[in-house]
Amino acid sequence: MSTEYKRTPGGAILMDGNNLRDETVARLRKEIEAAGSPAVCLATVLVGGDKPSHIYVASKHKKAQEAGMISVGVHLEDDATQEQVEAEVRRLAADPSVHGILVQLPLPKHLDAEPVLALLPPEKDVDGLTERSMGRLLRGLPGHAPCTPLGVMRLLERYEIPTKGKKVVVIGRSTLTGLPQLVLFLRKGGDATTTCTHSHTSPEDLKAYCREADIIVSCVGIARLITADHVKPGATVIDVGVSREEAKIVGDVDFDAVQAVAGAITPMPGGTGPMTIGCLLENTLSAAKMLGAFPTK
Numbered sequence: 001m002s003t004e005y006k007r008t009p010g011g012a013i014l015m016d017g018n019n020l021r022d023e024t025v026a027r028l029r030k031e032i033e034a035a036g037s038p039a040v041c042l043a044t045v046l047v048g049g050d051k052p053s054h055i056y057v058a059s060k061h062k063k064a065q066e067a068g069m070i071s072v073g074v075h076l077e078d079d080a081t082q083e084q085v086e087a088e089v090r091r092l093a094a095d096p097s098v099h100g101i102l103v104q105l106p107l108p109k110h111l112d113a114e115p116v117l118a119l120l121p122p123e124k125d126v127d128g129l130t131e132r133s134m135g136r137l138l139r140g141l142p143g144h145a146p147c148t149p150l151g152v153m154r155l156l157e158r159y160e161i162p163t164k165g166k167k168v169v170v171i172g173r174s175t176l177t178g179l180p181q182l183v184l185f186l187r188k189g190g191d192a193t194t195t196c197t198h199s200h201t202s203p204e205d206l207k208a209y210c211r212e213a214d215i216i217v218s219c220v221g222i223a224r225l226i227t228a229d230h231v232k233p234g235a236t237v238i239d240v241g242v243s244r245e246e247a248k249i250v251g252d253v254d255f256d257a258v259q260a261v262a263g264a265i266t267p268m269p270g271g272t273g274p275m276t277i278g279c280l281l282e283n284t285l286s287a288a289k290m291l292g293a294f295p296t297k
Contacts, residue, residue, distance in 0.1 A: 005159065007120075009261030014267060015155050015238070017274040024154070024278035025067045028285055032068040035295050040288045041070040042100045042126065042281070043092045047085055048078040048108045055102050060277055067281050078108055085111060089119045099291055100126035100284035123290045126283040134175065137183055142290060144283040149181040151275025152217055152238055153190070154282075159264055161215070161236050164191040169209050171252065172219035173198045177240055181217055186201065206230070218252035219253045234263035240272045 005013045023253050032040060043063045046057050057073065064071040085107070092098050101124045107113050117125075122132040128146035136143030156163060168185050172178035173196055185192040192215070197206050199220055210216050210230040218226050219240035231237055241252030251268030259265050266272055288294040 008265065010262075012259045012262040013159055013264035015159050015236075015264055015271060017151070017155065017266065017271045017278075019273035020155060020158050021063070022156075023277035024275075024282060025063055028281055029066065029068040031285065037068060037224065038288075038294055040068070040285055040294060041072060041098050042102065042284045043072040043074065043095075043098045044081075044102045045074045045076070045085070045088055045092070045102060046104045047076045047080050047111065050106075053106075060102070060280060063277050064281055064284070067285075069281065069284060080111075081109075082111055085116055086119060089116055093119055093121055093124060096291075098124065099288040099293055100124055100280075101127075102127050102280065104131075123287055126280055126287050128145040128180065128283065129176070134180065137180060140187060144286065145184060145279075146180045147276045147279040147283065148175060148177050148219075148240060148272060149184050150279040150282070151272055152181060152240065153157070153184050154275055154279060155238065155266065155272070156236070157214070161264060163215065166192045166214040167212055168192040168194040168215045168217065169197060169213040170194060170202075170217045170219070171197050171206070171210075172221070172241070174219070177219040181219065181240075188289055202224050220252055222252055223250045224252070224254040225259060228254070228257040228261045231258055231261045233261055235261075236264040237262045238266050238272060239268045242268075242273075 008014050016236050024259050044057050061071040092101050101120055103116055105113060117130050122143050125133045126144050128144040133143050137145055170178055182194055182196055184190055185194040195209055195210055207230050213235055214234045217238045221241040221243055223243035237252040237253055237258055239251035240250050243250050249269055289296050
């Protein structure tokens with residue numbers, strides 16, 4: 001690994017997701033401008049007044065515009081019906097000027113997300129959340145990988161951390177992060193020997209599996225689950241989990257302790273979160289290409 005990267009006080013490479021997200025935005029803008037600035041459109045659907053969701057969506061629109069894309073936002077009130085939400089998604093799905101659609105989750109409790117997501121054509125499902133997108137990922141067919149697991153892979157690439165032939169432990173098995181993360185490590189190009197652990201893995205087994213790993217990706221949402229005792233010296237530790245403690249966000253990894261042992265580590269916040277947005281925009285440009293709306297070589 002290169003020595004010019006910023007490092008933690010303990011000497012681990014700091015895998016900065018903010019920097020890589022901004023590099024991604026600049027790269028996408030350059031590609032769009034080089035093609036004559038054709039319209040590439042990301043549409044979001046936001047239901048209700050959840051403050052974090054509004055912040056996340058606003059950030060996605062801001063970065064889309066910085067990348068030279070068009071961003072369209074649909075906002076429905078908290079009392080929107082299932083039929084109203086589905087009608088908006090159906091309209092965007094049928095609109096040829098819209099290339100990527102993101103339905104901001106979670107939806108209010110009275111709404112069922114599954115039939116809403118099922119309306120997304122796989123080409124426009126830039127969050128990679130539908131059963132058809134997951135099936136394409138498993139089958140190795142053209143489609144969009146979920147943004148957070150894809151962001152993990154982009155961080156590993158950017159910081160020159162190989163996966164081929166390495167031992168990886170993924171902690172968590174959600175369809176949003178853990179399961180697609182496993183697939184990305186296992187498929188050709190990743191080629192890692194990958195173990196899945198989760199919240200029902202015994203603490204002793206979890207520690208034993210992690211101590212053998214070259215790369216640990218924790219996305220289980222248990223604050224400070226991973227300590228220095230879980231990490232073999234020089235391993236890469238990627239924190240995806242998010243927990244809230246009073247007024248701050250903490251991850252699955254005890255950063256202060258682990259950074260003294262690891263070879264590379266993501267901060268929380270500022271690690272995998274920004275890359276979720278970067279990969280959303282990467283998927284949106286790919287969607288425009290898949291739909292024939294963007295010139296390809």
